[in-house]
Amino acid sequence: MEFKDLEIFQIVAEKGTITEAAKELSYVQSNITSRIRKLEAELNTPLFNRHHRGMSLTPEGKKLLTYSKKILLLTDEMKKAVQSNEEPSGKLDIGTVETVIHLPKILSAYIKKYRNVDLSLFTGVTETLEEEVLNYKLDGAFVTESDFHPDLVSHKVFEEELVLISDMRDATLEELQEEPFLCFSKGCGYRARLETWYKNQNVTPQKVLEFGTLETILQSVAVGLGVSFVPRSAVAHMVQNELIQCHTLPEQYSKVTTVFIRRTDTYLTSTMEKFIETIEKNR
Missing domain, CATH: 1.10.10.10 (Winged helix-like DNA-binding domain superfamily/Winged helix DNA-binding domain)
Structure with a gap:
């Protein structure tokens, strides 16, 4: 054979x-x-x-x-x-959720230093990215921390605060619960957090609208289509320009950690080793 x-x-x-x-x-x-x-x-x-x-x-x-x-x-x-040699090279396929605010800084630092690496970036929700790393389709991924499969190891990237966002109309949290919920597809860690909050408030969203990109969600919130749950850092520019407003939820729902995951049983090449080192220096 x-x-x-x-x-x-x-x-x-x-x-x-x-x-x-x-x-x-x-x-x-x-x-x-x-x-x-x-x-x-x-x-x-x-x-x-x-x-x-x-x-x-x-x-x-x-x-x-x-x-x-x-x-x-x-x-x-x-x-x-x-x-293997000291100089990273070859392909590196990395996945990420859309809201990793430090990602451009990490990628820029890595690509500028290791020009022989062919790095490709793929976006998705946490659950899907975890499956793709487990099935060897991705070398690693930036995702929301959760109870991962035992075949995965995670490296902490940074902690963030999730906030409920709405348009600029005056409204209480109780009133916002009646608004359509704008989110990514099932498997998104942020969506799971907000769904838990809704459940604990004994509230069922009247309408759930799924979108493929963060930008579409943010623009839809700004024009009053509904509410969403995103990292505060991802919307700071829109808050400053008074396009949307943030609403704080209890810490048990709002504190989130972004991590980089990879398989525990794959050989740690210099290409991956230096990528993890770059994450730790730029997080």
Whole structure:
């Protein structure tokens, strides 16, 4: 069994068709087909169900996918370990929630110092980013602190205060509870905090509106569409310009810690080691 066969197997499993896998790998389709058949012959079991929509994994194929991911990850780590040098280089895929106010400073300091690193940034909510780090899709992520999976280690970045924001109309907290709740999708740590506050006040939001970006949420609040729950530092400029106003909630809901998470079992390359060092110097 060759490592390349496992790589091809994973791409076919991900894409669901030989055609798409061939495009991804820049191979001819017949080559992909013969490598999959060779792998099935070696293991003496079918790995895919063939149907008119494409290919789906058999139960045995699903088992192999789990093991092949581990094998190829270890192979990649082995290469990094023996080729490691003092100068960070290569790809670094980092995830982040949208409201990490110190992120530009951290990224700028890192990229300027380590120019051989190809750093990519992906945004999402805490729950999704945690899953992507666990599944090796991201090297690490900035998220809201919570009870993480035991396979993750976290590095504290900074603490912030979350505030309820509304437009400039005079309104009490009780009145604001009746306003539509503007938020990110499920899995957002800030949303979970405010939902807990609502629950403890025996309040059910009349309407929940989900948005994809922080900027859209802030502009929607400013024009009176509803209320939201965000870090005070993320809206300081809008408060100063009297576009929105902040309302303080009890500390049990408002104090939040942003952390950087990564898997505990992955080899700590110089690229990642220096990134963590940069976080600690610029937090």
